[in-house]
Structure formats: structure tokens, C-alpha cells
Amino acid sequence: MTGTAATAREPLGQLIVAERFGVEVPTFQGEGPSCGHPAIFIRLSRCNLTCESCDTKETWDWSRFKPQEVSTRESVQDLVAWVRPSPVELVVITGGEPLLQQRNLVPLVRRLLDEGRRVEFETNGTVMPAPALLVDGVRFNVSPKLASFGMDEAKSIVPSVLRAFAASGRSVFKFVASSVADIDRIAELVDRHGLAPVWVMPEGTTVEAITSTTRVLADAVASRHWHLTTRLHVAAFADPKGR
Numbered sequence: 001m002t003g004t005a006a007t008a009r010e011p012l013g014q015l016i017v018a019e020r021f022g023v024e025v026p027t028f029q030g031e032g033p034s035c036g037h038p039a040i041f042i043r044l045s046r047c048n049l050t051c052e053s054c055d056t057k058e059t060w061d062w063s064r065f066k067p068q069e070v071s072t073r074e075s076v077q078d079l080v081a082w083v084r085p086s087p088v089e090l091v092v093i094t095g096g097e098p099l100l101q102q103r104n105l106v107p108l109v110r111r112l113l114d115e116g117r118r119v120e121f122e123t124n125g126t127v128m129p130a131p132a133l134l135v136d137g138v139r140f141n142v143s144p145k146l147a148s149f150g151m152d153e154a155k156s157i158v159p160s161v162l163r164a165f166a167a168s169g170r171s172v173f174k175f176v177a178s179s180v181a182d183i184d185r186i187a188e189l190v191d192r193h194g195l196a197p198v199w200v201m202p203e204g205t206t207v208e209a210i211t212s213t214t215r216v217l218a219d220a221v222a223s224r225h226w227h228l229t230t231r232l233h234v235a236a237f238a239d240p241k242g243r
């Protein structure tokens with residue numbers, strides 16, 4: 001069994017969490033428009049996609065991981081209390097696919113915003129966001145997965161959802177790329193679905209891979225007047241796990 005979506009059956013007010021970090025050991029948002037900004041991370045378990053190049057398979061690949069061993073149920077209240085002592089303004093909610101649990105994210109996000117935080121979601125762009133999440137203080141870093149990333153685009157490209165994110169005015173589109181051919185594919189998707197602003201991030205989990213892929217992509221990204229991001233946490237920390 002892989003890629004199991006968990007939604008309606010979870011007890012109200014609880015989230016299935018894979019890991020959380022950035023309070024006890026501080027870190028930065030490593031990717032996208034807030035790259036370099038101090039950030040706290042809540043990584044939710046479960047995904048509706050099964051990308052071959054996924055670097056967080058512990059959130060969904062039940063052929064390799066046991067869900068009970070790689071996730072815990074945590075209440076909204078406990079997560080808010082965990083964040084509270086930190087001076088860091090930005091809370092990043094990632095996964096997996098965090099919007100699979102959006103019913104229980106609404107109260108979490110509301111309380112974080114009430115306490116003066118800003119929230120960014122890292123989402124794969126296949127799940128329609130609830131109107132209650134489309135509010136000031138929330139941004140969506142929408143990362144549609146390409147066939148070259150090992151995902152069937154018939155599943156990963158959902159035009160109605162991409163258009164809703166684009167229309168929200170609260171989204172950026174952050175594509176992972178490893179070749180100039182990927183940049184051409186991104187351009188087709190961007191034109192077809194009216195996606196903006198566009199960010200491109202090199203694929204890679206080592207400094208060497210990210211550096212060499214950045215060199216491969218940079219001219220093609222710059223010539224389209226798109227944004228380029230790195231994966232700062234990979235370069236910044238000797239052990240980027242939990243950072």
C-alpha cells in the first residue's frame with residue numbers, strides 16, 4: 001500500500017505529523033521566496049502522489065516505512081504551544097502533502113496567525129485549498145511535479161487546482177528542475193495554466209548536485225525572467241536532516 005490519503009477519519013483537532021523542527025534547533029526557510037528567512041517547520045505525514053525522486057518517502061511509502069513508526073498524532077493545541085516560545089515569525093507547513101489534512105489545518109493556521117505568525121505551505125498543487133486558508137498571512141509555495149521527477153503528470157497536474165492557486169494571489173509556483181528540457185516543460189505548463197510568479201529550484205540533496213544543476217539551469221531561467229532559488233539548508237548545515 002502506498003500513497004494512502006488520510007483525511008476525514010482523523011479525530012478533529014489532530015494532525016498526523018512526520019517531524020517538526022526549528023524551535024529547539026533554529027533554522028531557515030531553505031527554498032523559494034523566503035529562502036534565508038528564519039523559519040519553524042511542521043512536516044505532515046501522508047501524500048496523494050508517489051514521486052520516484054521524492055526526498056520525504058517516510059511520509060507516504062508504506063512499502064519501506066511503517067506509518068506508526070514514522071508519524072505521530074499531535075493536537076493543534078500542542079503544536080501551537082510548541083511554536084509559542086519561539087521569536088521566529090514564519091511557520092512552514094510541509095509534507096508529504098499537507099493539504100490532505102486541511103480540515104484540521106484551518107484551526108492551526110488561524111491560531112498561528114492570531115499569535116502574529118506568518119504561514120507558508122509547501123504543497124504539490126493537486127488539492128484544492130479551502131477558502132478558510134486563503135487569508136492574509138498565508139502563502140502557498142505550489143510545486144507541481146513533472147514527469148521527469150518520476151510522477152505521471154496525469155495525476156500531478158490538476159488544471160483546476162493550479163488555476164485556483166494562481167487566482168488566489170497568495171501563491172508562487174516553485175518547480176523542481178534538473179535539466180533545460182525541464183525548463184521547456186515548465187514553460188508549457190506556465191503558459192497553458194497562467195501560472196505566476198515562477199520559481200525554479202534545482203533538484204538535488206547534496207551541495208555538489210545542487211551547484212552543478214544550478215549551473216545547468218541558470219541561463220534558461222534568467223532568460224525567461226523567472227526566479228531562481230537554491231536549497232539553502234543543504235548548503236548551510238552539515239546534517240540537513242531536521243533543519
Ligand SMILES: Nc1nc2[nH]cc(C(=O)O)c2c(=O)[nH]1
Pocket residue numbers: 027028029030031041092094095122233243
Ligand atoms: N530548511 C528547510 N527549508 C525547507 N523548505 C521546504 C522544505 C521541505 O522539505 O518542504 C524544507 C526543509 O526541509 N528544510
Ligand code: SF4
Pocket residue numbers: 047048049050051053054055056057059060095096097124145
Ligand atoms: S508530492 Fe512531494 S511529498 Fe508527495 S511524493 Fe511527490 S515529492 Fe514526495
Ligand SMILES: [Mg+2]
Pocket residue numbers: 055
Ligand atoms: Mg525538504
